[in-house]
Amino acid sequence: MDHYDPQQTNDYMQPEEDWDRDLLLDPAWEKQQRKTFTAWCNSHLRKAGTQIENIEEDFRDGLKLMLLLEVISGERLAKPERGKMRVHKISNVNKALDFIASKGVKLVSIGAEEIVDGNVKMTLGMIWTIILRFAIQDISVEETSAKEGLLLWCQRKTAPYKNVNIQNFHISWKDGLGFCALIHRHRPELIDYGKLRKDDPLTNLNTAFDVAEKYLDIPKMLDAEDIVGTARPDEKAIMTYVSSFYHAFSGAQKAETAANRICKVLAVNQENEQLMEDYEKLASDLLEWIRRTIPWLENRAPENTMQAMQQKLEDFRDYRRLHKPPKVQEKCQLEINFNTLQTKLRLSNRPAFMPSEGKMVSDINNAWGGLEQAEKGYEEWLLNEIRRLERLDHLAEKFRQKASIHEAWTDGKEAMLQQKDYETATLSEIKALLKKHEAFESDLAAHQDRVEQIAAIAQELNELDYYDSPSVNARCQKICDQWDNLGALTQKRREALERTEKLLETIDQLYLEYAKRAAPFNNWMEGAMEDLQDTFIVHTIEEIQGLTTAHEQFKATLPDADKERQAILGIHNEVSKIVQTYHVNMAGTNPYTTITPHEINGKWEHVRQLVPRRDQALMEEHARQQQNERLRKQFGAQANVIGPWIQTKMEEIGRISIEMHGTLEDQLNHLRQYEKSIVNYKPKIDQLEGDHQQIQEALIFDNKHTNYTMEHIRVGWEQLLTTIARTINEVENQILTRDAKGISQEQMNEFRASFNHFDRKKTGMMDCEDFRACLISMGYNMGEAEFARIMSIVDPNRLGVVTFQAFIDFMSRETADTDTADQVMASFKILAGDKNYITVDELRRELPPDQAEYCIARMAPYNGRDAVPGALDYMSFSTALYGESDL
Numbered sequence: 001m002d003h004y005d006p007q008q009t010n011d012y013m014q015p016e017e018d019w020d021r022d023l024l025l026d027p028a029w030e031k032q033q034r035k036t037f038t039a040w041c042n043s044h045l046r047k048a049g050t051q052i053e054n055i056e057e058d059f060r061d062g063l064k065l066m067l068l069l070e071v072i073s074g075e076r077l078a079k080p081e082r083g084k085m086r087v088h089k090i091s092n093v094n095k096a097l098d099f100i101a102s103k104g105v106k107l108v109s110i111g112a113e114e115i116v117d118g119n120v121k122m123t124l125g126m127i128w129t130i131i132l133r134f135a136i137q138d139i140s141v142e143e144t145s146a147k148e149g150l151l152l153w154c155q156r157k158t159a160p161y162k163n164v165n166i167q168n169f170h171i172s173w174k175d176g177l178g179f180c181a182l183i184h185r186h187r188p189e190l191i192d193y194g195k196l197r198k199d200d201p202l203t204n205l206n207t208a209f210d211v212a213e214k215y216l217d218i219p220k221m222l223d224a225e226d227i228v229g230t231a232r233p234d235e236k237a238i239m240t241y242v243s244s245f246y247h248a249f250s251g252a253q254k255a256e257t258a259a260n261r262i263c264k265v266l267a268v269n270q271e272n273e274q275l276m277e278d279y280e281k282l283a284s285d286l287l288e289w290i291r292r293t294i295p296w297l298e299n300r301a302p303e304n305t306m307q308a309m310q311q312k313l314e315d316f317r318d319y320r321r322l323h324k325p326p327k328v329q330e331k332c333q334l335e336i337n338f339n340t341l342q343t344k345l346r347l348s349n350r351p352a353f354m355p356s357e358g359k360m361v362s363d364i365n366n367a368w369g370g371l372e373q374a375e376k377g378y379e380e381w382l383l384n385e386i387r388r389l390e391r392l393d394h395l396a397e398k399f400r401q402k403a404s405i406h407e408a409w410t411d412g413k414e415a416m417l418q419q420k421d422y423e424t425a426t427l428s429e430i431k432a433l434l435k436k437h438e439a440f441e442s443d444l445a446a447h448q449d450r451v452e453q454i455a456a457i458a459q460e461l462n463e464l465d466y467y468d469s470p471s472v473n474a475r476c477q478k479i480c481d482q483w484d485n486l487g488a489l490t491q492k493r494r495e496a497l498e499r500t501e502k503l504l505e506t507i508d509q510l511y512l513e514y515a516k517r518a519a520p521f522n523n524w525m526e527g528a529m530e531d532l533q534d535t536f537i538v539h540t541i542e543e544i545q546g547l548t549t550a551h552e553q554f555k556a557t558l559p560d561a562d563k564e565r566q567a568i569l570g571i572h573n574e575v576s577k578i579v580q581t582y583h584v585n586m587a588g589t590n591p592y593t594t595i596t597p598h599e600i601n602g603k604w605e606h607v608r609q610l611v612p613r614r615d616q617a618l619m620e621e622h623a624r625q626q627q628n629e630r631l632r633k634q635f636g637a638q639a640n641v642i643g644p645w646i647q648t649k650m651e652e653i654g655r656i657s658i659e660m661h662g663t664l665e666d667q668l669n670h671l672r673q674y675e676k677s678i679v680n681y682k683p684k685i686d687q688l689e690g691d692h693q694q695i696q697e698a699l700i701f702d703n704k705h706t707n708y709t710m711e712h713i714r715v716g717w718e719q720l721l722t723t724i725a726r727t728i729n730e731v732e733n734q735i736l737t738r739d740a741k742g743i744s745q746e747q748m749n750e751f752r753a754s755f756n757h758f759d760r761k762k763t764g765m766m767d768c769e770d771f772r773a774c775l776i777s778m779g780y781n782m783g784e785a786e787f788a789r790i791m792s793i794v795d796p797n798r799l800g801v802v803t804f805q806a807f808i809d810f811m812s813r814e815t816a817d818t819d820t821a822d823q824v825m826a827s828f829k830i831l832a833g834d835k836n837y838i839t840v841d842e843l844r845r846e847l848p849p850d851q852a853e854y855c856i857a858r859m860a861p862y863n864g865r866d867a868v869p870g871a872l873d874y875m876s877f878s879t880a881l882y883g884e885s886d887l
Helices: 006-012 016-025 027-048 063-073 086-102 112-116 120-136 146-158 177-186 201-215 224-228 235-258 263-298 306-347 361-410 413-417 427-446 448-463 469-501 509-533 541-556 558-582 597-658 664-679 682-697 710-741 745-758 768-777 784-794 804-815 820-832 840-846 849-862 874-882
Strands: 765-767 801-803 837-839 871-873
Touching (some): 027 120, 120 146, 120 235, 306 361, 306 682, 361 448, 361 509, 558 597, 597 710, 745 768, 765 768, 768 801, 801 804, 840 849
Antiparallel strands (some): 765 801
8 A cells, every 4th residue: 555644535435414415405415425335345345255245234243344444454453242232233343443553544423333233324324434545545637636636537538529528526526427537548348328318327327337347347426316316416426436447547648658568678678587586596596505504504412323424524525516616607607697687777778686585695695704704613513523523432442441450350359358257267377367357458449540530431431421420420430439449348347357467477478478478469450551542642753752662662661670579479489388397277368468479470471462453553653643644735736836826816816906908808808718728727626525534533623844734735726616706797898888888999998998007906996086087087076966876877786896897987977978859760771761750560560570570569558649550650659668757
């Protein structure tokens, strides 16, 4: 609905007291309004599949009144009340009245209670308000609106007809000729106007009403007898009826006026519209792809396994290799299409193309920037997640090893500590039990570090969000609980042994010495085995060299360890000698320790076997790190060549775009050859991508041999391709402008020289102040308003800069000597020859078939207007081409 002025409604609505006077003075008016308003309401209600019979009864519950407003406004009203009580009806009518008031209509003394009570005066007043607002108020003819606009429209349409003089909306329509003239003016085949007589109003009115109902879908709102039999027909009823004729014919008139355009203008507009549609579709597709891709790149849901994260990394590489490059080309093509379209629109003197909201080139660039930002963040996250999972796997394996070793050591210890063997032991046995317990405590303290290490590793796994943390925590808790219990049992057993110590006197010092030295040596061997079997992760040569040095230092301690082993075995041998010599009943075992010489020798042999395995693992890792270093150097050498090459090419393209060597065609050929040389460089980029993939597969995360990353190279390469394509497009558009405007090569050189001189920042664009200085140097003397007008031409998008293409468009427009009317006359004279008109046959002969038929169809209303039948004179030709306002 068009803009609505409530003041105009007040101008054409009668005051409330007028309704009383009108209805009292002439009851016939009430009858006419009832009939007319009922027919008008039904013409809209039938679209919703219903109608009314009695206007004051059928609107009392408010339901059909709300439905009528929804149909004529095209808007949804509040949900109606379905109850049958008076309060429900009043609520529905109030909703309808509130909606009318929301459209700016002031309802004077019309309340819901009167409508619900069936007040005829108020109901008719309300319906007239609706008709005035939705059927008459928006009628506008030559700066007049509503009643005056409708009256002026009727006068204009009926002016050529005799015996018709429309001056008002009552007695001017009594003879029926006004209605017949409106129909004949728009649909002459429906009425034979020449046979109508002014003195036969009933026939005239019935003819008009029947034809309107049958062929124009205008319901019969009045009877001819009502109008003829009334001295002064009701003005509101007549206005309502006539407004239906206006709405029936106004659409056809606008369509007829809009169709008068020549085929060449149509062809250009159709081509430009197709380009606009192509741009919109390409922009929509590209933005939709970006919209779908960014959430995938922003998805930071971690995986639990290294294999799953490796698959994500592989998917990301496929996106980089396969999916993104075509979209880069589409983005470049989108900018080229946009620039070409703007150039063609300027050449056709058409307004600049403004894409749909959110589909500007800058919007595409912003969205693309967001995509690349998400892409960068996603790659960094992938690599960090892989490092984290690698670290987690290492920690988890370390936790399992230490936990298994500790659990093996604690196996049976609780049962041992809970034994009551000291109760029946001899004095020597109890002494042995006490010393054995002291050795156990020493062993227990030695294992404290391992328990703390297990707890620390479990804590680190929790902090790193290890997926199997619950089982790790459960196992760690079990070890800690068991350790606390061992401590308590140990203290309890010591107290029991100490209570019986006074009863015991003898002890075998030799066994005790053995136990004291065997326990730490055994712990040392267990620690050595654990260290020799410990997994390691390194990323550089220096790290593996550090591990190798530590291993060599460990091997240097083996001779001293072997001496300690032999000393411990010597103690055991001395004990055996004493037992054999003095026949001591020791049950053949050392009462102070469970560590046997056989166990010591076995562990020692295991340590000796693990040393060369560790040597081999360190050598293999050293070789792998050397290979990684070779990959780093190989990538760095290529990147240090390709990176500067891309930068150099970008600078060379910038210089080429502002130089003036040769013609524009020479520059275009030079740029295309330059583009070909750049494209031929692509295999080197692909080779670098291959090296980069090897580096990623080897999990190499840094490279000290180059400052260029693969991301830098990719971004630079994409910018290089986009820049050369954009530069070629700019030259092509300059050629289009030059050829369309008839600019010579010398003028183009002069334009380029002036532009380059005032492009002080050498960016290929002038800012506002540089452009103003350029115009002044060329003799322009303009004020702020004139300069603002020129800027609106050269910078329609208000970016604050002037490109060379916009500059030459403006200069060519200023220097070209073109006149549309003269061109039209020249074209007309060529086709018309010595005649002053063009025939339909000549149009078909001179124009292509499809364009000729289009021209003939568009010019049909003007055929023979001022010339021979079936022909167009100059005025008709111009009017069909440019419209009457340009004549």
